[in-house]
Amino acid sequence: MKFAYFPGCKIPFYLEAYGRSTRAVLARMRVKLVPLEFNCCGTPVRDLNFQAFVLCAARNLALAEKHGLDILTPCKCCYGSLKHADHRLRQQSDLRREINRELDREGLWWNGDAQVKHLLTVLARDVGVEALARRVRKPLAGLRVAASYGCHALRPGNIVRFDNPLAPTIFEELVAVTGAEPVEWARRLECCGNPLWEKNNELSVSLMDVKISDARQSGADVLCTACTHCQIQFDAVQGRRPDREEPPRPTLPSVLYPQLLGLSMGLPDRVLGLSRNLVPVPELRNGHHGNSNHTSPILKTGA
Amino acid sequence: MFFDVVLKLSLGIFLLGTFLQVRRWFRVRIGPDAAAFSGWQRVGAALRGMVPVVFGRRVFSLLRALIFDVLLQTRTLRRDVRRWIAHILVFYGFLLLLVMHALDRTVTASLFPGYEPTLNPFLWLRNLFGFMVLVGVGLAAYRRIRLGRPALFTRPSDRTALVLLAVIVLSGFLLEAAKIVSWPVFHEMADEYAPMADEEEVRSLQAYWAAHFGVVFPDPEAFSADAEKTLEQGGEVHESSCASCHDRPVSAFLSFPLSRLLAPVAPFLNRARADRWLLFVHYLSCLIALALLPFTKFFHLAATPVGLLSRAALNPVTVLPANRVTRRALALDACTHCGDCTLHCSVAPVYRRIPNPDILPSEKLYSIREMVRGGSLAPGSMRALAEGGSICTRCYRCTTICPSGIYLQDLWIASSAGLALKGFPEPRVRVKQASTAEWAERIRYHTDAFPVHRNPSLPPRALSDRSETFEACIQCQTCTNMCPVVAWSPDPPGDVAITPQQIMNLLRIGLKELTLGSPMVWDCVTCYLCQEHCPEGIPVTDILYELRNLAYEKFRDLPEEDPDGTENPLLPGRPGSAKGAVV
Numbered sequence: 001m002k003f004a005y006f007p008g009c010k011i012p013f014y015l016e017a018y019g020r021s022t023r024a025v026l027a028r029m030r031v032k033l034v035p036l037e038f039n040c041c042g043t044p045v046r047d048l049n050f051q052a053f054v055l056c057a058a059r060n061l062a063l064a065e066k067h068g069l070d071i072l073t074p075c076k077c078c079y080g081s082l083k084h085a086d087h088r089l090r091q092q093s094d095l096r097r098e099i100n101r102e103l104d105r106e107g108l109w110w111n112g113d114a115q116v117k118h119l120l121t122v123l124a125r126d127v128g129v130e131a132l133a134r135r136v137r138k139p140l141a142g143l144r145v146a147a148s149y150g151c152h153a154l155r156p157g158n159i160v161r162f163d164n165p166l167a168p169t170i171f172e173e174l175v176a177v178t179g180a181e182p183v184e185w186a187r188r189l190e191c192c193g194n195p196l197w198e199k200n201n202e203l204s205v206s207l208m209d210v211k212i213s214d215a216r217q218s219g220a221d222v223l224c225t226a227c228t229h230c231q232i233q234f235d236a237v238q239g240r241r242p243d244r245e246e247p248p249r250p251t252l253p254s255v256l257y258p259q260l261l262g263l264s265m266g267l268p269d270r271v272l273g274l275s276r277n278l279v280p281v282p283e284l285r286n287g288h289h290g291n292s293n294h295t296s297p298i299l300k301t302g303a
Numbered sequence: 304m305f306f307d308v309v310l311k312l313s314l315g316i317f318l319l320g321t322f323l324q325v326r327r328w329f330r331v332r333i334g335p336d337a338a339a340f341s342g343w344q345r346v347g348a349a350l351r352g353m354v355p356v357v358f359g360r361r362v363f364s365l366l367r368a369l370i371f372d373v374l375l376q377t378r379t380l381r382r383d384v385r386r387w388i389a390h391i392l393v394f395y396g397f398l399l400l401l402v403m404h405a406l407d408r409t410v411t412a413s414l415f416p417g418y419e420p421t422l423n424p425f426l427w428l429r430n431l432f433g434f435m436v437l438v439g440v441g442l443a444a445y446r447r448i449r450l451g452r453p454a455l456f457t458r459p460s461d462r463t464a465l466v467l468l469a470v471i472v473l474s475g476f477l478l479e480a481a482k483i484v485s486w487p488v489f490h491e492m493a494d495e496y497a498p499m500a501d502e503e504e505v506r507s508l509q510a511y512w513a514a515h516f517g518v519v520f521p522d523p524e525a526f527s528a529d530a531e532k533t534l535e536q537g538g539e540v541h542e543s544s545c546a547s548c549h550d551r552p553v554s555a556f557l558s559f560p561l562s563r564l565l566a567p568v569a570p571f572l573n574r575a576r577a578d579r580w581l582l583f584v585h586y587l588s589c590l591i592a593l594a595l596l597p598f599t600k601f602f603h604l605a606a607t608p609v610g611l612l613s614r615a616a617l618n619p620v621t622v623l624p625a626n627r628v629t630r631r632a633l634a635l636d637a638c639t640h641c642g643d644c645t646l647h648c649s650v651a652p653v654y655r656r657i658p659n660p661d662i663l664p665s666e667k668l669y670s671i672r673e674m675v676r677g678g679s680l681a682p683g684s685m686r687a688l689a690e691g692g693s694i695c696t697r698c699y700r701c702t703t704i705c706p707s708g709i710y711l712q713d714l715w716i717a718s719s720a721g722l723a724l725k726g727f728p729e730p731r732v733r734v735k736q737a738s739t740a741e742w743a744e745r746i747r748y749h750t751d752a753f754p755v756h757r758n759p760s761l762p763p764r765a766l767s768d769r770s771e772t773f774e775a776c777i778q779c780q781t782c783t784n785m786c787p788v789v790a791w792s793p794d795p796p797g798d799v800a801i802t803p804q805q806i807m808n809l810l811r812i813g814l815k816e817l818t819l820g821s822p823m824v825w826d827c828v829t830c831y832l833c834q835e836h837c838p839e840g841i842p843v844t845d846i847l848y849e850l851r852n853l854a855y856e857k858f859r860d861l862p863e864e865d866p867d868g869t870e871n872p873l874l875p876g877r878p879g880s881a882k883g884a885v886v
Contacts, residue, residue, distance in 0.1 A: 052653045203791055
């Protein structure tokens with residue numbers, strides 16, 4: 001199995017651990033990743049200029065197509081952006097013509113042959129949950145995980161075709177494979193707040209807090225994300241959030257799904273980078289953050 | 304005498320310019336954190352930063368950087384072999400010419416006591432080094448022509464540098480060729496070094512030099528009679544008077560063929576004393592280059608090695624904050640405008656739809672340089688720079704690529720934060736400077752200013768332009784009830800101003816511009832809950848995206864002045880527009 005690897009813009013500098021852990025678990029599952037020099041997926045400029053957004057996304061799709069590869073991205077915003085542009089290009093022939101004229105100047109062309117997949121869909125559908133289960137060496141029994149879905153992979157369902165947009169199960173299934181227990185929580189499908197970080201910080205943090213509170217009330221020891229932006233929000237933004245306020249805001253550490261999966265596969269922290277998360281995962285050991293009294297298995301398995 | 308004055312003058316300009324430029328490294332302020340340090344504090348921090356280098360283990364990483372990054376330029380080699388070849392050819396070719404040829408009386412002559420510029424290997428080496436520079440300059444020029452915009456921007460400063468190098472080296476070759484063919488030069492030399500020779504001896508020497516050294520005399524027939532004997536005699540004179548300083552010029556593998564090309568016009572050149580003119584051009588172009596060095600991209604010769612070495616010397620984690628600020632100022636000189644960053648820039652395709660060069664890192668750096676050196680830029684240029692800064696995704700690729708080892712990421716983050724403080728924040732922040740109604744008013748006020756879009760940001764047949772997109776709305780409020788932004792707002796009508804369902808309604812009654820500055824449009828987190836749940840299948844989120852695009856285009860093109868001639872208060876950079884800036 002081979003994919004063009006699309007890390008997106010934020011992984012190389014802001015979330016290196018996501019890239020490294022993703023590559024490690026995929027290598028374990030014999031999924032080959034081909035690095036191509038992709039450009040931005042188009043998400044940030046989508047606020048400013050639709051044409052620029054589609055051109056960015058289409059260039060990536062055309063590049064993958066040129067190499068005869070499908071795209072795998074660990075970022076849900078990249079996924080949504082590429083899927084959306086792909087959908088619009090399929091729908092609108094005049095847009096397609098215009099964009100292809102631009103791509104043609106550098107020898108590229110969008111035909112719609114390259115498929116876009118997210119890390120989670122590749123793991124759940126292409127690799128398969130059973131195959132993953134066979135690789136789990138150190139099940140994370142007793143760890144209660146709140147899987148946060150990430151908006152742009154899930155919605156609009158008719159375009160992204162990730163899972164049932166109203167009642168998805170894919171993330172919980174993947175969490176369950178690691179031996180951890182996915183908790184039920186009401187706000188699992190809502191926004192993490194990151195799109196507004198550094199734009200409207202009050203609202204951004206407030207949306208995050210609502211989710212964190214809900215995950216804690218649902219008994220989760222840890223949040224789990226599979227999106228670069230969600231993780232930046234739940235880790236970097238949460239970690240830097242001012243703690244002066246009274247009453248103190250609830251906190252909950254957040255791990256990336258490939259970190260969780262890698263841990264259950266017995267991959268070392270050097271690869272997974274859990275110790276570098278800003279909201280410290282090892283604190284779970286002392287029960288500072290978890291609602292339950294049990295000891296987190298993360299440390300038992302060598303995080 | 305004249306050259307002596309010009310040399311001293313250009314040396315003076317060079318030294319003064321270098322001092323001023325280096326002083327700037329400690330004075331130029333980029334980023335909000337820069338205000339905390341005075342120039343002297345930054346000098347102190349730089350000195351303190353050197354302590355662990357000189358007395359610690361970092362000396363090895365410094366050595367490594369010196370050998371690989373500076374001398375071998377492996378950072379360029381890793382990216383582009385052809386460009387590395389070109390740069391190495393120019394760099395070493397010119398450096399060796401400088402040491403062996405320009406400074407021959409001080410360096411070469413003291414190392415090699417028998418040194419004469421017209422002896423081998425120096426004659427041959429000079430041609431080799433000149434050839435290296437020419438090939439390098441040619442490759443560089445070819446690269447700039449082949450790539451062209453929008454991949455690679457060539458600025459006048461890039462052209463000046465290449466032209467100046469080419470003029471120096473070409474005038475050198477021409478000068479050498481003109482001297483080879485020159486009989487006036489021959490006579491000057493003969494008068495000086497073989498004054499005793501009688502007329503016949505001189506004539507035989509002329510014949511010898513015409514035959515073996517390529518001198519073109521006005522009356523070549525004069526030596527034709529009894530040629531063999533004359534040549535033999537000339538050879539003897541040559542051996543006794545000239546040979547100790549002159550090897551045959553054939554080893555000047557470029558100048559000599561060039562002199563053969565010039566031979567047909569040599570009589571004219573000799574009469575006009577072309578050698579003197581070319582010497583003038585050659586010398587003057589060298590001195591101009593020397594004087595200009597601190598003020599042109601040639602200054603990277605100083606700044607780039609300093610940058611590369613400081614990068615190796617400073618621990619990226621423990622680097623003193625003051626040194627971070629100095630490093631940014633240094634970066635502006637260390638950039639060679641090679642354009643590698645732009646060639647690989649993650650948002651470079653955006654430039655093709657929003658034609659603002661400041662989107663591209665190589666050009667943005669240039670604008671930052673203009674801004675900090677001049678204290679500010681024209682408001683329009685500041686807006687362009689702020690836009691470029693906000694479109695950058697901080698993907699870090701340019702920083703990993705930069706052959707000069709510039710920490711570009713830090714430069715982008717700091718300059719954007721600095722611009723936000725000066726009243727040029729991100730669009731999503733900027734929109735909060737006025738209320739929904741004020742924005743609508745302003746846009747309506749300037750309707751005439753937005754005639755036809757030069758670069759329509761929207762797709763053909765935009766959603767918000769077609770009534771069938773939203774006319775099915777039954778005002779059920781599902782979108783509003785789903786919206787986390789509305790839910791967050793303690794007082795929906797005040798904070799969000801307009802809810803998604805109200806926006807659909809405004810579109811239906813044709814009041815699109817009333818929505819453009821609304822916090823709902825700009826605070827939308829694009830979670831798509833509204834769109835997913837709309838019972839009528841209206842693409843609510845996609846419409847909000849479109850309205851943002853449309854608003855951005857209008858805000859971007861707001862004229863400088865209102866129709867009554869007063870300043871437009873809603874332009875970024877105007878008093879009050881820093882309100883809500885993110886620090």
